[in-house]
Amino acid sequence: MRKIIGIDIGGTSIKADLYDENGKSFQEYREVETHIDDENQSNDILDQVCQLVEDYQQKHVIDGVGISSAGVVDSRQGRIAYAGYTIPGYIGVNFVETIGQRFQLPVAVENDVNSAALGETWLGQAKDLSSVVMxxxxxxxxxxxxxxxxxxxxxxxxxxxxxxxxxxxI
Structure with missing residues (x-):
């Protein structure tokens, strides 16, 4: 059974849990606050995400990491293309490079709402629909x-x- 870490980075917190390939949670939920007033917030967020991955790796063999993030996400390159006032100093953070290289894991990064919409079409209220707006x-x-x-x-x-x-x- 494959184990994938799911991480959601928002304007006020970072949430994580461990899932199997069918989307079932292993009930290892974690949440940490983000610090939006810090000048080095992008480094803090990256450090917090790395710490979460490390914590899960100490207890499990991890097969990959999926990250959803607020802001405009370049999912092809795995980086934050733009972040608004909720996460200042976050532009350019590249999770695929940093986490992938550090932990030798495949990493996928997507916008948080895009991730939620895909989740709903996979397992949620929209699972029988091929086209939705969220x-x-x-x-x-x-x-x-x-x-x-x-x-x-x-x-x-x-x-x-x-x-x-x-x-x-008007």
């Missing part, structure tokens, strides 16, 4: 589009990101 409200507002089972990212990874749309009041 809107989330948390520390920020996010959106995702799944079309024929695939995330639509657009050329700059912002397709579906309603939180960055200008609002005109």
């Amino acid at each position: 809107i989330t409200v948390g520390t920020g507002i996010g959106g995702a589009i799944v079309l024929d089972g695939q995330i639509v990212t657009g050329h700059n990874f912002t397709a579906g990101e309603v939180g960055y749309l200008p609002i005109i009041v």
